[in-house]
Structures are given as structure tokens and as C-alpha cells.
Amino acid sequence: DQQVKQNSPSLSVQEGRISILNCDYTNSMFDYFLWYKKYPAEGPTFLISISSIKDKNEDGRFTVFLNKSAKHLSLHIVPSQPGDSAVYFCAASSQGGKLIFGQGTELSVKP
Amino acid sequence: DAMVIQNPRYQVTQFGKPVTLSCSQTLNHNVMYWYQQKSSQAPKLLFHYYDKDFNNEADTPDNFQSRRPNTSFCFLDIRSPGLGDAAMYLCATSGRRDEQFFGPGTRLTVL
Numbered sequence: 271d272q273q274v275k276q277n278s279p280s281l282s283v284q285e286g287r288i289s290i291l292n293c294d295y296t297n298s299m300f301d302y303f304l305w306y307k308k309y310p311a312e313g314p315t316f317l318i319s320i321s322s323i324k325d326k327n328e329d330g331r332f333t334v335f336l337n338k339s340a341k342h343l344s345l346h347i348v349p350s351q352p353g354d355s356a357v358y359f360c361a362a363s364s365q366g367g368k369l370i371f372g373q374g375t376e377l378s379v380k381p
Numbered sequence: 382d383a384m385v386i387q388n389p390r391y392q393v394t395q396f397g398k399p400v401t402l403s404c405s406q407t408l409n410h411n412v413m414y415w416y417q418q419k420s421s422q423a424p425k426l427l428f429h430y431y432d433k434d435f436n437n438e439a440d441t442p443d444n445f446q447s448r449r450p451n452t453s454f455c456f457l458d459i460r461s462p463g464l465g466d467a468a469m470y471l472c473a474t475s476g477r478r479d480e481q482f483f484g485p486g487t488r489l490t491v492l
Contacts, residue, residue, distance in 0.1 A: 272423075279421065304480065313385070313471055313483030314424070359423070368414075369481060371423035 273297045274362050276372035283379050289347040291375050293360035296341065300362040304369065305334060305345045308357045317358075318345070350379045384408070385484035387472050393490045394462050402457040402487045404472030413455040414481065415447060416471040424471055430455060459489075467491045 275294045283289045291305075301322040306314035320327040320334045320343070327334050333346045347354055357376045361369040385406045394400040404413065411432050416424040428437045430449045444466070446458040459466055469488050473481040 274423070306483075311390075311485065313387075313473075313485045315483065316480055319480065368426050368429065373421060373423045 272373075273300075274360060274370045274372040276358075276360060276375045278375050279373070280376045280378070283350045283377065285352055285379055285381050286349045289345075289350045289354065289377055289379065291345040291347075291358050291360075291377065293343045293345075293372050294341060295343075295362050295370075297362070297364065297370075298341070299364040300370075301365065302363045303334070303336060303343050304361045304363075305332075306359045306361060306371075308359065308374070314359055347377075350377075352379050352381050355379045385472060385474055385482050387470075387484035387487050389487060390485060391488050391490070393492065394459075395492050396463065397461045400459050400462055400489065402459075402470050402472075402489070404455045404457070404484055405453050406472075406474045406482075406484075407453070408474050408476060408482060409452060410474035410476035410482070411452065412475040413449060414473040414475070415445075415455070415457050416473065417466075418469045418471055418486075427457070462489070462491045464491050 273296050304319040305317040307317045308314040318329050318332050318334050320336050336343045355378050357374045359374045360372045363369050388403050414429040415427045418424040427441045448456045469486045471486045472484040475481045
């Protein structure tokens with residue numbers, strides 16, 4: 271039973287436009303959500319996070335939105351750059367417990 | 382720079398031949414994790430250490446063992462690798478709630 275799902279395995283966006291990556295979860299006990307970015311041959315690197323007490327967190331070009339009622343979060347990247355091309359994983363945890371990862375979405379930003 | 386280091390980056394072993402993967406960290410984090418990631422799948426937690434306390438995931442095969450001789454080092458031992466154990470193995474550390482720092486991974490090939 272997959273508690274964190276990223277239903278789009280890939281996404282292609284033009285440089286300068288907005289990239290929106292989506293993530294759904296099933297466990298209402300999750301209270302902390304993170305996005306990781308992974309380049310080939312490297313480990314995932316932390317990008318941005320959000321606590322369940324918030325519905326938005328912004329860091330430069332990256333914004334994460336959380337809709338608790340829909341059990342949905344999204345990562346917005348604007349403007350998208352070719353260097354943003356990578357696999358993006360969302361992850362969730364409850365009360366400081368282990369992270370549960372989604373399958374990842376491969377973002378390709380075309381120049 | 383503080384970091385998580387994994388050696389080797391690529392490991393080839395034969396079916397049934399024991400193999401050890403290593404992870405070291407300079408972050409002085411008290412929690413260390415081992416994940417298995419197969420292509421297009423979410424990283425799957427195998428086990429983690431909170432200081433010296435070992436926590437095994439319920440579905441981690443007995444074939445997988447771990448050692449943490451000190452804060453800085455953690456090892457993953459695969460006693461009798463099968464073809465299905467070919468994967469990327471990721472080590473991560475955490476010093477506070479939720480946010481984990483990943484190493485570059487070791488890609489294991491089983492012949």
C-alpha cells in the first residue's frame with residue numbers, strides 16, 4: 271500500500287515557464303512533507319519542506335503548497351531553468367518518524 | 382564541507398558472494414539510514430540507527446545486516462546477494478526531525 275504517490279513519472283516544461291509537480295498521500299497522520307531533488311549518479315538533496323500547520327512555504331523560485339483536506343501537495347518552480355532538470359521526490363513523515371517517499375517525477379526543462 | 386560519503390560508488394558482486402557497502406558522515410548526526418532504490422521506484426527504508434539503537438523495517442530481508450561501530454560510520458552487509466538485490470543503496474543521516482542528508486549512493490550489480 272503506497273502511502274505517498276507521485277502519479278506523473280515525467281514532466282516536460284519550457285524554460286522560463288512554471289513547473290508543477292504533484293504528490294498525493296493517504297495517511298492523515300503525516301505532519302511534515304519534504305521535496306528532494308536527485309540528479310543522475312547523485313543522492314537526493316533536500317529542496318524544501320512544509321509543516322502540516324502551514325499551507326504554503328516559499329524559498330526563492332520554489333514554492334510548496336499543501337492541501338490537507340485533499341491530502342495533496344505540489345511543488346511549483348518558477349521560472350523553470352534547464353538546471354532544474356532532475357528527478358523530484360516528495361516525502362512525508364509523522365511525528366518525526368521515518369520518511370515515506372513517492373516514486374519520483376522526472377522533470378525535463380527544455381531551453 | 383560536511384557531507385555523507387559512500388564507498389564504493391559502484392560495486393559488482395557475484396550471486397551469493399557477500400558484499401559490504403560503507404557510509405561515513407562528517408555531520409555528526411545521531412541518526413543514520415540505509416535505503417534501497419530500484420529503478421523508477423521510491424527509496425525503500427531498510428533500517429536505521431538512532432545512535433547505537435538499531436531499528437529494522439519489518440519487511441527487510443534477513444539477508445541484509447548493518448553495523449554502526451561509531452557515530453561516523455555505518456555498514457550495510459548483504460550476506461548472500463541475489464539478482465533481485467541489484468539496486469542503488471543510499472545512506473542518509475539526520476540530526477533533527479525529518480530532514481535527511483543523503484550520500485551519492487552505491488550502485489550494486491549482481492552477476
